[in-house]
Amino acid sequence: MTQPTLIIIDMQRGMLEPAAGDRNNPDAPARIGELLKEWRVAGAPVVHVRHISRSTGSLFAPGQPSAEFQPALLPLPNEHVVEKNVPDAFINSGLERWLHVRDIQSLVIVGVSTNNSVEATARTAGNLGFSTYVVADGCFTFAKSDYNGVLRSADDVHAMALANLHEEYAQVINSREAHDLLMKH
Template identity: 65%
Template structure:
């Protein structure tokens, strides 16, 4: 894998509150941290995406503790931060332009939630022509009822979202798969 931007979506304190419901991938934050550590080591671009709600009372409303980044995954001053008000990280955020100006053509997407902001952002990335990878064990989502009213576990919702993305919009990898593609040899 050549220089890819790591896009970390909505890893905010509000996503770790119990009120958000049953989730899958309890190790997702640890896998995101592993990827973030490597990206920093090889000095590849990192983009932190933060959801800022337009709904008063939301945990993601500006100034609420839920809108703050989770401390272990907080951006460094040198890392780019994008704020969004809708699920798609590209809409009205300047993200596409920021990537294009830097010649970045490959994206690795992690974060939450697979069935919402991750899926929306990965679809747009694929549609915009970016070579996009979504890391299955560094993303997570929540249980929900489908349109017919059938309860779906978080694992089921996650699996369907990844299936929706696979091939057409993104390549689905695990953390280990992604890390194995990075060449750590010194560049001459």
């Protein structure tokens, strides 16, 4: 059985800028860094996903410094990089094929935003039949108004996104459980 693949979503410089908004889980980048180190030590597969916007005015437009990976999480030459321009990392990216060719069946997802790219990617992964795990303390999101115009805190948005995923599309776990999952293989 192959080791689970760590998928790091949109950990780009722009996600840490104040313009991104009020966020939760300030320790998430550190948890992601710890998991990345563990995956590298184990020789397990790692996929780095970055959003490249179609909008020229975006923080994530091609060539913008804010679209680059955060320095602490730079991909190594042997790690796969996926560029996407919609929230779901599986759409028009070749990610599904890359995973299938390597007989990868289990995914551990971390990154940002919990309610956007993380949730979209995890839903598709679950629908495609991958054993999918989302690391709650390895993800973060931003405050957002709901459909009724009520401002929801980043913690509330995060919790609802995780609730949307848990036991339907993925198992929501913490970073310690992700470590344990890696060590089982």
